[in-house]
Structures are given as C-alpha cells and as structure tokens.
Amino acid sequence: MNKFIETLKNIWKIEELRLRLATTILFVLIYRFGSFIVLPGINPADLTALQNQTGGGLLSLLDMFSGGAFSNASIFALGIMPYISASIVVQLLTIAVPYFQKMQKEGESGRRKMNQITRYLTVIILIIQGPTYLINLGVQLGQAGAALPSGIWFQISSTIILCAGSMFVMWLGERITDKGVGNGISFIILIGIIARFPDSLVKEFASRLGDAGGGLIMFLAEIIVLVVVIAACIMLVQGTRKVPVQYAKRVVGNKQYGGVRQYIPLKINAAGVMPIIFAQAIMFIPLTLAGFSSSQTASSVAQAFMDNTGVWYNLVFALLIIAFTYFYTAITINPTQMAEDMKRNNGFIPGVKPGKKTAEYLDVIMSRITLPGSFFLAIIAILPAFASILHINQGFAQFFGGTSLLILVGVVLDTLQQIESYLLMRHYDGLLKSGRIKGRTGSIAAY
Numbered sequence: 001m002n003k004f005i006e007t008l009k010n011i012w013k014i015e016e017l018r019l020r021l022a023t024t025i026l027f028v029l030i031y032r033f034g035s036f037i038v039l040p041g042i043n044p045a046d047l048t049a050l051q052n053q054t055g056g057g058l059l060s061l062l063d064m065f066s067g068g069a070f071s072n073a074s075i076f077a078l079g080i081m082p083y084i085s086a087s088i089v090v091q092l093l094t095i096a097v098p099y100f101q102k103m104q105k106e107g108e109s110g111r112r113k114m115n116q117i118t119r120y121l122t123v124i125i126l127i128i129q130g131p132t133y134l135i136n137l138g139v140q141l142g143q144a145g146a147a148l149p150s151g152i153w154f155q156i157s158s159t160i161i162l163c164a165g166s167m168f169v170m171w172l173g174e175r176i177t178d179k180g181v182g183n184g185i186s187f188i189i190l191i192g193i194i195a196r197f198p199d200s201l202v203k204e205f206a207s208r209l210g211d212a213g214g215g216l217i218m219f220l221a222e223i224i225v226l227v228v229v230i231a232a233c234i235m236l237v238q239g240t241r242k243v244p245v246q247y248a249k250r251v252v253g254n255k256q257y258g259g260v261r262q263y264i265p266l267k268i269n270a271a272g273v274m275p276i277i278f279a280q281a282i283m284f285i286p287l288t289l290a291g292f293s294s295s296q297t298a299s300s301v302a303q304a305f306m307d308n309t310g311v312w313y314n315l316v317f318a319l320l321i322i323a324f325t326y327f328y329t330a331i332t333i334n335p336t337q338m339a340e341d342m343k344r345n346n347g348f349i350p351g352v353k354p355g356k357k358t359a360e361y362l363d364v365i366m367s368r369i370t371l372p373g374s375f376f377l378a379i380i381a382i383l384p385a386f387a388s389i390l391h392i393n394q395g396f397a398q399f400f401g402g403t404s405l406l407i408l409v410g411v412v413l414d415t416l417q418q419i420e421s422y423l424l425m426r427h428y429d430g431l432l433k434s435g436r437i438k439g440r441t442g443s444i445a446a447y
Contacts, residue, residue: 010423017181017422024180027172028191034076034165035069039158042073042137046146050137060394061280064404067192073137075165078129080188083170085281086121090114091331119170126166130159182415186273190411193404200395207393222392229383229401233409236376239268241369243362247347262347264338266365268373271328273410275374276381276403278328279320283313309385318378325374335362380406 012018038044054063054071063070066079093100094114103110134155138148148154169188176184204222208215242263339359341347348354352361383401388394398404 007423010426011419014422014426017419020179020181024176024182024187027176027180027184028187031076031169031172031188031191032067032195034168035067035074036072037075039073039075039077039161041149041154041158042141043146044072046141046144047071047073049143050140060398061403064196064398065189065192067195069192070133075161076169077133078126078162078166079192080166080169080173080185081281082125082129082166083118083122083185084277085125086118088278088281089121090118095331119167122167122170123163126163127159130162131155133162134158181418182411186407186411186414189277189407193408196395196404197399200393200399204393204396222396226400229380229405230409233380233401233406234413236269236373236380237272237406237410237413239373240265241268241365242266243365244350245342245347246350247345266333266362266369268369269325269377270333270366270370270373271325273406274328275321275324275377276406278324279317279381280403282320283317309388314382314385318382321378321381322374325377326370329366329370333366335359335366338362377406 011021038047050073051071054060062079062081065081066074066077068074069076069079090100094104095101100114103113106113134148141147170185173184173188176182176187178184180187205219208219208222211218242265244261244263246261336359339355339362342349342358343354349358349361352358380401381403384397384399384404387397387400392400399408
C-alpha cells in the first residue's frame with residue numbers, strides 16, 4: 001500500500017505526466033457524456049427493444065465497443081469501429097496496390113497521406129452504416145410501439161449527426177494519443193469495455209445468489225477462472241522467444257567495442273490485439289449488408305453471424321484471427337531489415353551466416369512461434385461462447401477472454417508501460433518492485 005501511495009506521489013510530481021493524465025481523463029469524460037446524448041427526435045423511453053436486442057449476440061459486442069452508445073441511440077452510436085474498418089482496408093491495400101506501397105515507404109509524408117485516405121474511407125463507411133443503423137432502430141422502436149420521425153430530413157440529419165459523432169470520437173482518440181497517455185483509439189475502446197464490467201458483474205452475482213444449489217460457490221469459481229484467463233492473456237501478450245545475437249569486436253581509435261552477446265526478443269504474439277479487432281470488424285460486414293437486403297438468404301446469413309455462441313460464427317471468427325495474426329505479423333516484423341541492421345553493426349546469430357541466411361532464419365523462427373500464438377489467440381477469443389453455453393450471464397461472459405479481455409489487458413499494459421517510462425526517465429522507481437512492465441510490442445501499439 002505504501003508503494004502504491006509513493007508511486008502516485010511520484011506521478012503527481014512529474015508535471016508533463018500529470019497534465020497528460022488530466023487531459024486523458026477530460027477527454028474520456030467528454031466521450032462518456034456524449035454516449036448518453038440521444039439522437040434528436042428519439043424518446044429514450046422507447047429504446048427498451050433496442051437495449052434488449054443488444055443484450056446478446058454480435059450486437060452486444062458492438063454496443064460494448066461503443067460504451068453503450070449503440071443501445072442508447074446516441075450521437076456516438078457508431079463508435080470507433082468504422083475508422084478501424086477503414087484502417088484495415090488501407091493496410092490491405094499497402095500489400096496489393098503499388099501506389100500505397102510507395103506511400104508507405106515515403107516516411108512521415110506518406111503516413112499523413114494514408115491517414116487522410118483512411119479518414120475519407122471512414123466517412124464513406126459511415127454514410128453506409130448510418131442509414132443501416134436507423135433502419136434497425138426503426139424496427140426496434142416499432143416493437144416498443146413507437147416509431148421514428150417521418151420524413152427524409154430526419155434520415156439525412158440523423159445520418160449526418162451519426163457520422164459527425166463517430167468522426168468526433170476518432171478525433172478524441174487522436175488527441176488522447178497526442179496530448180494524453182496511451183494510444184487514444186485503443187483507449188476509447190477500453191473505456192467502452194470497462195463501462196460495461198460493473199453492471200455485468202453485479203447481474204451475474206445477483207443471478208447466482210438466487211440459485212438454490214451452490215450459486216455463490218459457482219460465482220467464486222467463475223471469478224477464479226476469470227483470474228486464470230487474465231493471467232493467460234498477460235502471458236500471451238508478454239511472451240517472447242529470445243534469439244541470441246553475437247556482436248563482433250570493433251576497434252575505433254584506441255578503444256574496442258562489442259564482443260558481447262545480446263538477445264532479440266521476438267514476440268510470440270507480435271500482432272498484439274490487432275487480429276481480434278480486424279476479425280471483429282470483418283464480422284460486422286454481413287450485419288451491415290443485411291440491413292440493405294430483403295432476401296431471405298441474406299437474412300439467414302446475418303442471423304447466423306449475429307449469434308456469437310453459434311458454431312459458424314466462432315469457426316469463421318477463429319479462422320480470421322489466425323489469418324490476420326500472420327498478416328499483421330508480416331507487415332510489422334521485417335526479417336530482412338533486422339538482418340541488415342545486425343550486419344551493419346557487426347552482429348550475427350551464432351551458426352547462421354549474416355545477410356540473406358539470417359533473414360531466412362528469422363523468418364522461419366517467426367513462422368514457428370506465430371502458429372501456436374495465433375491458435376492460442378483464437379482459443380481465448382472464442383472462450384466467451386463456451387462461457388455462455390455454461391449459462392453465464394451474456395454480458396459477464398464477454399470478459400472470459402474474447403475481444404474485450406484481450407483489448408483490456410493489452411491496452412492497460414501499454415498504458416502502464418508508458419506511465420512507467422515517464423517515472424524511470426525522471427529517476428523514480430517503476431510501478432513494480434522487481435522488473436519492468438512489458439507492453440504488447442515494446443511501445444504503444446497501432447490501435
């Protein structure tokens with residue numbers, strides 16, 4: 001306890017860190033306040049059916065990512081997922097289209113161009129998703145005996161408000177990255193997840209307390225399993241395979257340098273939480289397209305993918321996670337560049353020739369450790385489906401692994417790592433008594 005209080009005092013002493021934390025809290029409060037501002041013309045009392053619809057299935061995840069804004073028919077209802085979907089498309093284009101490959105190699109100017117294209121694409125996705133959301137909202141209001149305001153002006157104005165709200169959330173995320181602590185986009189998602197946890201925990205406790213046969217014992221068992229899964233997630237996020245690198249001696253003037261052995265820590269899950277977010281964004285596409293189709297087949301497909309406890313949903317979800325793990329690892333880890341850097345610094349892997357052979361060796365190592373890492377990631381991602389099958393409350397089941405827990409663990413570790421770096425730069429103790437906090441990639445991840 002004394003260590004915790006001392007750490008808080010040290011954080012308060014660092015003016016830059018104090019301002020960044022205050023800025024982050026301010027932006028989070030703005031985001032949470034906006035998630036309760038209902039679209040003009042909608043009576044909040046008529047949203048019961050929509051809130052019931054988001055109580056389970058795929059829409060519950062979408063509502064979680066938006067911090068409850070989806071079920072509140074808020075101006076932030078579409079959340080940050082359209083921006084993430086646009087980012088996925090742009091990153092895929094960097095592999096297939098030479099124009100985007102050229103931009104990626106242009107450094108900072110190329111990144112600015114790609115960010116601008118991502119924003120334009122986000123607006124296009126929002127223009128598609130906005131009317132889809134309003135169509136679903138109209139159906140749910142009809143079940144509650146209410147209706148959307150009539151007229152094309154309401155459709156146009158509401159779509160504009162939803163698009164503007166989502167772009168404002170994206171702007172908040174960018175400002176948190178620039179002026180606050182942690183990665184803003186990830187932090188926005190994290191806040192939405194945490195906002196649902198207390199209510200889910202209380203509901204699960206109440207339901208177990210009402211069980212006649214050992215309900216309280218079952219609840220304690222669930223908490224123990226949850227702690228074990230969190231530990232497994234931390235191991236997945238922090239796990240590494242160390243590759244030894246020997247640096248030869250160099251003589252500069254009268255001094256010798258090198259002659260030491262170091263290690264390259266290759267991540268077992270170098271892609272971090274991104275495969276989960278990518279796969280989740282793809283899983284929302286059938287739901288979006290079904291809103292514009294009246295065909296029975298499209299409706300059946302959408303229904304199958306809305307059931308996040310179903311076989312087809314979890315099978316496709318797991319396969320997408322495995323594929324995206326390899327994809328994101330390939331675009332973030334460059335064995336050729338690593339081999340060139342080692343050769344330039346007179347470094348080599350014992351028993352492996354420098355240059356091309358070293359790049360091939362590193363590529364083989366990454367392929368071998370990525371395979372079990374991707375399967376482990378996929379298993380953790382579909383654990384909530386098994387929790388739901390075991391009659392755990394739908395909202396609470398989402399925290400037994402899956403997207404929510406992996407994002408929560410990854411973002412919290414990354415944020416704590418950044419705070420710890422500020423403390424260590426000012427010669428204060430870190431957050432832990434022994435060792436340092438390891439984030440997902442050694443720095444704040446992309447999202």
